[in-house]
Amino acid sequence: MIAKLIVAEKPSAAMAYAKVLGATSRQDGYLEGNGYLVSWCVGHLVELAPPNVYDAKYTKWSIADLPILPQKWQYLVSASTKKQFGILQKLMHRPDVDNVICATDAGREGELIFRLVYEQAGCKKPVSRLWLSSMEESAIREGFAHLKPSTEYDALYKAALCRERADWMVGINASRLFSCLYGQPLAVGRVMTPVLA
Numbered sequence: 001m002i003a004k005l006i007v008a009e010k011p012s013a014a015m016a017y018a019k020v021l022g023a024t025s026r027q028d029g030y031l032e033g034n035g036y037l038v039s040w041c042v043g044h045l046v047e048l049a050p051p052n053v054y055d056a057k058y059t060k061w062s063i064a065d066l067p068i069l070p071q072k073w074q075y076l077v078s079a080s081t082k083k084q085f086g087i088l089q090k091l092m093h094r095p096d097v098d099n100v101i102c103a104t105d106a107g108r109e110g111e112l113i114f115r116l117v118y119e120q121a122g123c124k125k126p127v128s129r130l131w132l133s134s135m136e137e138s139a140i141r142e143g144f145a146h147l148k149p150s151t152e153y154d155a156l157y158k159a160a161l162c163r164e165r166a167d168w169m170v171g172i173n174a175s176r177l178f179s180c181l182y183g184q185p186l187a188v189g190r191v192m193t194p195v196l197a
Contacts, residue, residue: 005097006038006116006130007088009104013135014040017103020140029133037091038058039105045081045088047117048168049074063180067173073165075120076117089121101129102150111153171174 002186006021014031018024022034032040051058051068053076058065077085089120102122104110118127127150132143167190175187 001034001096002098003035003037003094003096004101005091005098006036006101007117008038008040009110009113011040013103014038016135020137021144029084030091037097039088039091041113041117042084042110044079044113045085046075046120047078049076051172060182061176063177064173066177067169068158069169075116077120081086085117089192091119092121092123099124099126099128101128101130101147106131106133108156108160108163112164113119114196115157149168
């Protein structure tokens with residue numbers, strides 16, 4: 001039997017989708033039933049690699065090594081979420097899954113969370129996008145009845161990548177610079193610096 005894999009951003013959203021769609025059989029890391037597999041991320045399962053992955057010399061902080069600007073971005077599965085990533089990867093590669101539905105939160109960050117998992121898992125199956133502004137049962141039904149091609153959200157994904165990579169470059173380089181200058185660990189970043197200042 002052909003199945004559709006739904007990837008939510010968090011377990012609570014997955015449970016709501018599963019209830020509406022009739023996927024009531026609990027498995028390890030997902031729910032199954034009625035032609036659906038419903039699973040979830042736990043926030044960011046995949047994240048940008050730290051500087052020492054690009055070059056071992058970055059393990060030691062030095063002003064001489066700045067700026068650190070990766071030529072090709074690398075990603076790693078978060079240590080704390082490896083199990084859930086493995087479950088999603090296995091589900092994405094199941095032969096009975098013919099379509100993956102991105103059901104993460106409607107927004108830039110939700111798009112990024114899903115796409116990084118999809119790419120890191122090496123999945124090539126077609127993707128549809130669920131876009132909801134409400135978790136009411138009627139809104140969920142309506143959303144699944146009107147899925148969109150994921151390509152309609154490519155610009156949103158690219159915007160999220162730009163934001164994530166810019167934050168990484170500012171945070172890594174500025175934190176290392178000011179830590180070296182002041183001789184103590186200082187965290188500098190786009191959001192934290194203005195908030196904590």
